Amino acid sequence: MTDSEMFSRISSEIMALSAELKNAGQPTGGEALVEAAAKVELLSPDLQNCWGGPFNGQRGREAIAQELIDKLRFDAIIETGTYRGITTEWFAQHFTGPIESCEINRLYYLQAAHRLNGYPHVTLTLADSRDFLREKVRRLAKGSRVLFYLDAHWEEALPLVDELRIILGGQLDVVVMIDDFKVPFDDGYAFDDYGPGKALKLELLDFLKNSRVRLFFPQLPSSEETGAGRGVCVLSERLADDVAACMLLRGSDWRDWKLEELEHALAKMSALEGQMKDFVDRIGQKVEALAENVQALHAEAQSRQGEVESKLDRLLAQLVDQRAKSADIEARQDHSAAKLDQIVALAEEWRELLRVLVEEAAEPQQDETERALVEERTKNLELQRQVQRLEERCAWSGGSSDLAAAESSLASAHEAVQSLLQSRALGALSLLATGPRGTVLRAKKEMDRAIAALDLSKNPVVT
Numbered sequence: 001m002t003d004s005e006m007f008s009r010i011s012s013e014i015m016a017l018s019a020e021l022k023n024a025g026q027p028t029g030g031e032a033l034v035e036a037a038a039k040v041e042l043l044s045p046d047l048q049n050c051w052g053g054p055f056n057g058q059r060g061r062e063a064i065a066q067e068l069i070d071k072l073r074f075d076a077i078i079e080t081g082t083y084r085g086i087t088t089e090w091f092a093q094h095f096t097g098p099i100e101s102c103e104i105n106r107l108y109y110l111q112a113a114h115r116l117n118g119y120p121h122v123t124l125t126l127a128d129s130r131d132f133l134r135e136k137v138r139r140l141a142k143g144s145r146v147l148f149y150l151d152a153h154w155e156e157a158l159p160l161v162d163e164l165r166i167i168l169g170g171q172l173d174v175v176v177m178i179d180d181f182k183v184p185f186d187d188g189y190a191f192d193d194y195g196p197g198k199a200l201k202l203e204l205l206d207f208l209k210n211s212r213v214r215l216f217f218p219q220l221p222s223s224e225e226t227g228a229g230r231g232v233c234v235l236s237e238r239l240a241d242d243v244a245a246c247m248l249l250r251g252s253d254w255r256d257w258k259l260e261e262l263e264h265a266l267a268k269m270s271a272l273e274g275q276m277k278d279f280v281d282r283i284g285q286k287v288e289a290l291a292e293n294v295q296a297l298h299a300e301a302q303s304r305q306g307e308v309e310s311k312l313d314r315l316l317a318q319l320v321d322q323r324a325k326s327a328d329i330e331a332r333q334d335h336s337a338a339k340l341d342q343i344v345a346l347a348e349e350w351r352e353l354l355r356v357l358v359e360e361a362a363e364p365q366q367d368e369t370e371r372a373l374v375e376e377r378t379k380n381l382e383l384q385r386q387v388q389r390l391e392e393r394c395a396w397s398g399g400s401s402d403l404a405a406a407e408s409s410l411a412s413a414h415e416a417v418q419s420l421l422q423s424r425a426l427g428a429l430s431l432l433a434t435g436p437r438g439t440v441l442r443a444k445k446e447m448d449r450a451i452a453a454l455d456l457s458k459n460p461v462v463t
């Protein structure tokens, strides 16, 4: 927090207490607190020299005031809105005649009184500016040359029009300086605007349109002004020619200013219209250029579309071809699958067959067959022995009548053996036809042996 902020805060708090005391019916105590707050603010050099010095720190304004003082030889200077007396002090230092200033707020009045204590030609009044002006205008002699500096506009307070009516309604020869006023055609100058109908500009002074009052504004452009850069209006009726002689001001009556302002606004509008036309022309050119671009792009897009379409056709043809090939492959695959199914079915059949053969091979009938074969062999052996014995007996009898009987017995024995062997050979054949592989091999062996044994008539059976 800066020094000035700290002093301001303390002062505000004291002023709040003062208001409370006054509201509580203690006006004397309340006023004492206002004096205390003023003393606090007087302790701050920053507060006492706020706004950059006299005339809001504006050198251009200061020069105008000096020129007016120098050229018009005023009898008195009257200010409304003393505040801390900063500008009042400047007047006190640059004008030797009587200076009167009024302030409505006691907090500021006390500070200004302190500051201007050493200037005996300065009189301060604590009052509303309107009452103060009425009294001054009435008291001053007719034809007195007075410079009024009107600066009592503050927050919502705007006594300006009343002040002007009072001043201009008197019989004084006056020059009035109004602070914070809009300078026509120079928007760089700031001005006070308290809402509709309360802005400090030409319209506020339209009650002067049929008067002979002339209004003056700074020659200095706002760009060359210093400090707060606020505008000023200087007006005068009877001393207007003298004011017009000031180099730093340019003047005209209200109507001329209004007309000039309107012409200026019109010129601005025309310039704007010209700019708008240029803008529209430029936009038109851009639109045309864009349209050309769009056309070119359209043409390019069309040619590309042709290319893309032919590519698409080629791709489609390839796709159709590919699809046909795929169908062919699928058909072949189906065919192969059918063949495979057949082979699998065949394999299944063979496996089933094999299973049956294995089962049959395991069946005990084979053992039985073998046992039957052994029995048959035994029988065969027995028969062979009988045959042998008969042959021996025949050889021993030496050709007796028993011999014929013996030979016939022998022959019948032969037949018996042969039929036996034939039946064994057939059995082996049947095994060959139905048995599993092991059985088949064994059956084949049996069959070979049976076939070999079939020659028994020529070769005696030996097992």
Ligand SMILES: C[S@@+](CC[C@H](N)C(=O)[O-])C[C@H]1O[C@@H](n2cnc3c(N)ncnc32)[C@H](O)[C@@H]1O
Pocket: 054, 055, 056, 080, 081, 082, 083, 084, 085, 086, 087, 088, 102, 103, 104, 105, 108, 127, 128, 129, 130, 151, 152, 153, 154, 157, 159
């Ligand atoms: C902008 S200041 C004045 C600044 C001062 N002239 C200077 O240049 O340093 C406005 C002052 O006018 C005072 N004021 C506002 N309304 C007023 C009124 N009706 N009568 C007198 N003073 C008033 C305010 O209290 C405030 O101090």
